[in-house]
Amino acid sequence: MGFTGRAMDWEGRDNAMIKLNFNKMGGLIPAIVQDDKTGDVLMLAFMNKEAWEATLKTGKATYYSRTRQTLWIKGNTSGNVQIVKEIRIDCDDDAVLLKVEQVGGAACHTGHRSCFHKLVEGETAHITGEPVFNPEEVYHK
Amino acid sequence: MGFTGRAMDWEGRDNAMIKLNFNKMGGLIPAIVQDDKTGDVLMLAFMNKEAWEATLKTGKATYYSRTRQTLWIKGNTSGNVQIVKEIRIDCDDDAVLLKVEQVGGAACHTGHRSCFHKLVEGETAHITGEPVFNPEEVYHK
Numbered sequence: 001m002g003f004t005g006r007a008m009d010w011e012g013r014d015n016a017m018i019k020l021n022f023n024k025m026g027g028l029i030p031a032i033v034q035d036d037k038t039g040d041v042l043m044l045a046f047m048n049k050e051a052w053e054a055t056l057k058t059g060k061a062t063y064y065s066r067t068r069q070t071l072w073i074k075g076n077t078s079g080n081v082q083i084v085k086e087i088r089i090d091c092d093d094d095a096v097l098l099k100v101e102q103v104g105g106a107a108c109h110t111g112h113r114s115c116f117h118k119l120v121e122g123e124t125a126h127i128t129g130e131p132v133f134n135p136e137e138v139y140h141k
Numbered sequence: 142m143g144f145t146g147r148a149m150d151w152e153g154r155d156n157a158m159i160k161l162n163f164n165k166m167g168g169l170i171p172a173i174v175q176d177d178k179t180g181d182v183l184m185l186a187f188m189n190k191e192a193w194e195a196t197l198k199t200g201k202a203t204y205y206s207r208t209r210q211t212l213w214i215k216g217n218t219s220g221n222v223q224i225v226k227e228i229r230i231d232c233d234d235d236a237v238l239l240k241v242e243q244v245g246g247a248a249c250h251t252g253h254r255s256c257f258h259k260l261v262e263g264e265t266a267h268i269t270g271e272p273v274f275n276p277e278e279v280y281h282k
Contacts, residue, residue: 015266118229
């Protein structure tokens, strides 16, 4: 088919049932989390099918913790939950993008707004930005 | 230590040698790709150590194709290379964020600006935006 410029893919579909591919990573898909207002990328996490369904159902970003091997409602400990404003799926259905309202202003356990606060400069990574909370207080360490 | 608000982490370091952790995903790290000007998230790809080093050396985004199991210089076929403007590393050194200038205006093989062009609405995913090129022409299918 030719170039139509219309909002549809090249098979001519413009919407379809959601079919995420969890197989490429052994049951997980990567989820990019972006601040809905600033556009800043806040973090990268992983979802299994259960986390995906919980996110859709509750409207709160829910992930799968590879370290703890459990479902992880983001902010359940710190109070810094993520209210999901928009969800996008990529072209081959193996990654998702969440646009969220980050309660508390910081997504990172270090207190920084974004987990991506290390800027590469030459051979080193330089910490940028200021923490907005003290993790020792938030996590009662 | 107390809350200082300074641009350093809680161990008091403000920069350090880059030590990416490729072990969590069997030699790969996820790379989020963001348009340097618009802030739009363009795609998610993976890097092995060789792809990471090629990206740093050449300034062109280079990934590892899991499907083809080879190094993949993004845009080598389509001409739509990604000029790296900034690189950030996340808090636990297992994911990177590239801010790029997307030559040709589209990152996705479908001709869309972003791979994340499927918007979730209820039970379906709806294609948003208009393709900026015809992949049949670009890839000579």
